Amino acid sequence: MAMHSRQPIESGCPDGFQYMHPTMVKNYGQWKYHEHPQPGVLKHVAYSGEEIWTVRAGTQRILDVFTLRKLCDIGDKFADGYVHFTIRSNIEYMVADGSKVAPLIKELTDNGFIVGGTKNSVAMISHTQGWLHCDIPGTDASGVVKSMMDELIDEFRTNTMPNRVHITTSCCQINCGGQGDIAINVQHTKPPKINHDLVANVCERPSVVARCPVAAIRPAMVNGKPSLEVDEKKCICCGACFPPCPPMQINDAENSKLAIWVGGNHSNARSKPTFQRLVASGVPNNPPRWPEATAIVKKILKVYKEDAKDWERINDWIERIGWPRFFELTNLPFTKFHIDNWRGARRSLNSSTHIRF
Amino acid sequence: MNKHETPMLDQLESGEWPSFISGFKRLRDEHPEKRINEVANSLLGQLEHSYETRKGYWKGGTVSVFGYGGGIIPRFSEVGHAFPESKEFHTLRVQPPAGNFYTTSMLRQLADSWEKYGSGLQTFHGQTGNIMFIGTTTENTQHFFDEINEYGWDLGGAGPCVRTAMSCIGAARCEMSCAHEHKIHRLLVNNFTDDVHRPALPYKFKFKVSGCPNDCQNAIERADMAVIGTWRDDIQIDEAEVAAFIAKKGRQYVIDNVITRCPTSCMTLSDDDKLSVDNRNCVRCMHCLNVMPKALHPGKDHGVTILIGGKRTLKIGDLMGTVVVPFKKLETDEDYESLVELAEETIDFFAENALEHERTGEMIERIGLVNFLEGIGIDVDPNMVAEPRQCSYVRMDTWDEEAAKWFERKAEAG
Ligand code: SF4
Ligand code: SF4
Ligand code: SF4
Ligand code: SF4
Numbered sequence: 138m139a140m141h142s143r144q145p146i147e148s149g150c151p152d153g154f155q156y157m158h159p160t161m162v163k164n165y166g167q168w169k170y171h172e173h174p175q176p177g178v179l180k181h182v183a184y185s186g187e188e189i190w191t192v193r194a195g196t197q198r199i200l201d202v203f204t205l206r207k208l209c210d211i212g213d214k215f216a217d218g219y220v221h222f223t224i225r226s227n228i229e230y231m232v233a234d235g236s237k238v239a240p241l242i243k244e245l246t247d248n249g250f251i252v253g254g255t256k257n258s259v260a261m262i263s264h265t266q267g268w269l270h271c272d273i274p275g276t277d278a279s280g281v282v283k284s285m286m287d288e289l290i291d292e293f294r295t296n297t298m299p300n301r302v303h304i305t306t307s308c309c310q311i312n313c314g315g316q317g318d319i320a321i322n323v324q325h326t327k328p329p330k331i332n333h334d335l336v337a338n339v340c341e342r343p344s345v346v347a348r349c350p351v352a353a354i355r356p357a358m359v360n361g362k363p364s365l366e367v368d369e370k371k372c373i374c375c376g377a378c379f380p381p382c383p384p385m386q387i388n389d390a391e392n393s394k395l396a397i398w399v400g401g402n403h404s405n406a407r408s409k410p411t412f413q414r415l416v417a418s419g420v421p422n423n424p425p426r427w428p429e430a431t432a433i434v435k436k437i438l439k440v441y442k443e444d445a446k447d448w449e450r451i452n453d454w455i456e457r458i459g460w461p462r463f464f465e466l467t468n469l470p471f472t473k474f475h476i477d478n479w480r481g482a483r484r485s486l487n488s489s490t491h492i493r494f
Numbered sequence: 495m496n497k498h499e500t501p502m503l504d505q506l507e508s509g510e511w512p513s514f515i516s517g518f519k520r521l522r523d524e525h526p527e528k529r530i531n532e533v534a535n536s537l538l539g540q541l542e543h544s545y546e547t548r549k550g551y552w553k554g555g556t557v558s559v560f561g562y563g564g565g566i567i568p569r570f571s572e573v574g575h576a577f578p579e580s581k582e583f584h585t586l587r588v589q590p591p592a593g594n595f596y597t598t599s600m601l602r603q604l605a606d607s608w609e610k611y612g613s614g615l616q617t618f619h620g621q622t623g624n625i626m627f628i629g630t631t632t633e634n635t636q637h638f639f640d641e642i643n644e645y646g647w648d649l650g651g652a653g654p655c656v657r658t659a660m661s662c663i664g665a666a667r668c669e670m671s672c673a674h675e676h677k678i679h680r681l682l683v684n685n686f687t688d689d690v691h692r693p694a695l696p697y698k699f700k701f702k703v704s705g706c707p708n709d710c711q712n713a714i715e716r717a718d719m720a721v722i723g724t725w726r727d728d729i730q731i732d733e734a735e736v737a738a739f740i741a742k743k744g745r746q747y748v749i750d751n752v753i754t755r756c757p758t759s760c761m762t763l764s765d766d767d768k769l770s771v772d773n774r775n776c777v778r779c780m781h782c783l784n785v786m787p788k789a790l791h792p793g794k795d796h797g798v799t800i801l802i803g804g805k806r807t808l809k810i811g812d813l814m815g816t817v818v819v820p821f822k823k824l825e826t827d828e829d830y831e832s833l834v835e836l837a838e839e840t841i842d843f844f845a846e847n848a849l850e851h852e853r854t855g856e857m858i859e860r861i862g863l864v865n866f867l868e869g870i871g872i873d874v875d876p877n878m879v880a881e882p883r884q885c886s887y888v889r890m891d892t893w894d895e896e897a898a899k900w901f902e903r904k905a906e907a908g
Binding site for chain 1: 505513515520525547551552592594597598602605615616621629639649660662667674679688711712716757779785811850
C-alpha cells in the first residue's frame with residue numbers, strides 16, 4: 138500500500154444526542170409511561186404531556202444501499218427524519234404526531250417491510266455472520282433467519298404469544314448469537330480432520346493446544362513434520378481449535394448439525410436471568426431453507442402458546458410445568474445428552490422428591 | 495459480466511420477509527457502478543458455492559488502518575480464483591452513537607461514502623454493537639475510514655481489546671430508565687480509546703449499559719462489565735391508574751398476573767383494591783412495572799448495579815456477570831469519575847492477571863471472586879452471592895479480623 142500519513146481522529150463513540158428526535162431530547166429522562174396501541178407501535182408519554190410514537194419494522198438486516206436509502210426516503214416523507222435501530226436490528230421511526238403513524242405503516246408495508254416485533258410477539262431473530270462473511274461458520278446466518286422469519290412472520294406482526302419470544306442463531310459453537318428463548322446453534326458431531334501439511338506453516342501450536350477446553354490436543358510429528366494430534370475419545374467436537382488453526386477442519390457438510398436450546402432469558406424480569414438448555418440436536422444443516430430446524434421451532438412455539446400463562450417467558454413456563462412435561466408436550470426425545478457432565482453440573486440434577494406426575 | 499447461477503440462493507427470494515438475496519441482486523443488476531455490480535455478482539457466486547458445499551470460504555489475515563491495530567475484520571477468499579472481484583472482502587467495525595440514533599441525512603452520508611469504496615452492504619448493527627460495513631479491499635478500507643473519520647466516525651474494537659460498548663434507548667424514550675445510559679456508555683468506552691484501537695489485552699473486554707433491570711442490552715450475560723440502572727427507594731404507585739387498570743382488566747387479572755407473580759411475594763391487593771408493596775423485599779425485578787407501566791413507576795433514588803464477568807461459551811462455558819457493586823449513586827462528577835476508575839482498576843487487573851485468551855469471567859472463576867475483589871479494592875458484600883458457601887473445606891484462621899472489618903464498615907456506613 139502507498140505511504141499514508143493521515144493520523145486518525147480518535148473520537149471514539151459519537152454523541153447520540155445530535156441524532157435524536159427533538160421531542161426525545163426535550164423530554165430526556167422525563168418519560169412517564171407507554172402504551173401499545175397496536176403491534177409494532179409504541180406510544181410514550183412524558184410528564185410534560187408530550188408524546189413520541191414509535192413504529193418498528195423488520196428488515197433483512199444485511200442492508201444494500203438501495204434498501205437503506207429507501208428506509209431514509211420513508212423517514213423523510215412519512216416520519217420526522219429520525220431513526221433508531223433496536224438490538225435486534227429492527228429499524229424504528231419516531232414521530233411526535235400520532236396522526237403520522239398510519240400513513241407511515243402503510244408506506245413501510247407497501248415497500249415490503251414488516252411492521253411488528255413489539256411486546257408479546259416473536260421478535261426479529263438475532264443472527265450472526267455465517268457463510269456470508271465469517272471465517273469459521275458451520276452454516277449461514279442470514280439464510281436461516283430469512284427462512285424462519287418467512288414462517289414466523291405472523292407471530293412477528295401480531296401479539297399472540299404469552300410473552301415476548303427472542304430467537305437467536307449461531308453458526309459455530311462460539312455462539313456469538315447470544316442467549317435466546319429459543320436458540321438454533323451449530324453443533325459439530327465429529328472431531329476436526331487435521332490438514333497436517335498446513336499446520337506447521339499457519340498455526341502457533343502451543344496456543345492451539347491451550348485453546349482446547351478438554352486438553353485433547355497434543356503436539357506431534359506427522360510424516361516428519363511438526364503437527365498436532367487430537368485424542369478423539371476426549372474431543373467434544375467444540376471447534377475451539379479451528380479459529381486459531383484453520384487446518385483443524387471442524388466444519389463438515391454432513392456431521393456439522395444444528396442443536397436447539399430453549400429458556401435463555403437475559404432479563405431480570407420476574408426470575409433471574411437464565412441460560413438456554415439443550416432440547417434437540419442432530420437437526421440437519423440443510424440449506425437453503427433449513428425446514429427441519431424451523432419445524433421444531435414452530436412445534437415448541439405452538440405448545441408454548443397453548444400452555445403458557447400470560448407474561449410467562451419460555452423459561453418461566455417450563456419452570457412451572459417442569460422439564461418432563463416439556464418433553465412430553467413437544468414430543469421431543471429426552472436422551473443421555475440432556476444430562477450435563479460439565480463443570481458445576483451437579484446443580485442441574487434433581488436431588489429431591491419434587492416430581493410431577 | 496457473466497452472472498453466476500444461484501439456484502439455491504434464489505430460493506431465499508420467495509416468502510414475505512425482506513430478502514437479503516434480492517438486495518444483493520439489486521446491487522448486481524441495478525447499481526450504476528460496474529465495480530459494485532461485479533463485487534455483488536462475485537459474492538453471490540461464492541455464497542452459492544457455500545450453500546452447495548455447506549462450507550465457508552473466508553480466511554482471516556491482518557488488515558488495519560494507519561495508526562490503529564484493530565477495528566477491521568479481514569476476509570480473504572479461499573476460492574478467490576473463481577470469485578476474484580470479492581476476493582478481498584473486509585468488514586469495518588464502526589462505533590455507533592450511544593443509543594443507536596441516526597438522522598436520515600447522516601445515514602445517507604454514510605451510504606454515499608460506503609458506495610464509493612465498498613460493496614454497498616451494511617448492517618445496523620453486528621452482535622458486538624458495531625455498524626458493520628461489509629466488504630471492501632485492503633486499500634479501500636483506508637480510504638473509507640479516512641473519509642468517515644473526518645465527519646465524526648471512529649472504528650470499534652476487534653481482537654483482544656476493549657470492544658465497542660452498547661447501551662439501551664433508556665432515558666431518551668423509556669419510562670423505566672434509572673440512569674443516563676448514553677453518558678455512562680461514552681464515559682466508559684471513550685476513556686479507553688487507546689485500548690479499543692490497539693489490541694493489547696489478554697482477550698476482549700465489553701461494556702454494556704442497561705437503564706433498568708429489564709436489561710434490554712443482555713449486559714449480565716454478555717458484558718465483562720455490566721452497568722444496570724436501579725433504584726433504592728419505594729416504587730411509585732399512582733393510585734388512580736391502579737384503579738383504572740383494575741377497572742379495565744379485572745381484579746382476578748391483577749391477582750393472577752401481578753400479585754401472585756411477584757418473585758418475593760411482596761405485593762398485596764387489599765379488599766378495597768389498594769395495591770401496596772413491601773419495598774424492603776422488592777428485588778427490583780420489574781415484572782409489576784412491566785405489566786402496569788401507567789400505574790407503577792421505579793422509585794426516584796436512582797443508581798446502578800455493576801456486575802463483572804459475563805461472556806459466551808468459549809472456553810469454559812457461558813458465564814453470567816457477578817455483582818461487584820450492588821448500588822452506586824451516579825449524580826455528581828465525582829460519582830461518574832469513580833465509575834471510570836472502577837473500570838480502569840478492573841481492566842488493569844485483567845491485563846495483568848488473565849491468561850492469554852481468558853475473559854474476565856474465566857479469570858474470576860480461576861482465581862476466585864475474593865482475589866479479584868481484593869485486586870480491585872472492593873469489599874465483600876452479601877449481595878455478591880446467591881447464598882454463602884456450602885463446603886467446609888476452607889482455611890479460616892483470620893476469621894476474627896475479617897469479622898472486625900465487617901463491623902468497622904458497618905459503623906462507618908452509619
Ligand atoms: S457464531 Fe461463530 S461462525 Fe458465526 S459469526 Fe459468530 S464467530 Fe462466526
Ligand atoms: S474440537 Fe474442541 S475438544 Fe476437539 S480438539 Fe478441537 S478444541 Fe479440543
Ligand atoms: S433496559 Fe430498561 S431502561 Fe433500558 S430500554 Fe430496556 S426497559 Fe427501558
Ligand atoms: S418489581 Fe418485582 S419484586 Fe418488586 S414489587 Fe414488583 S414484582 Fe415484586
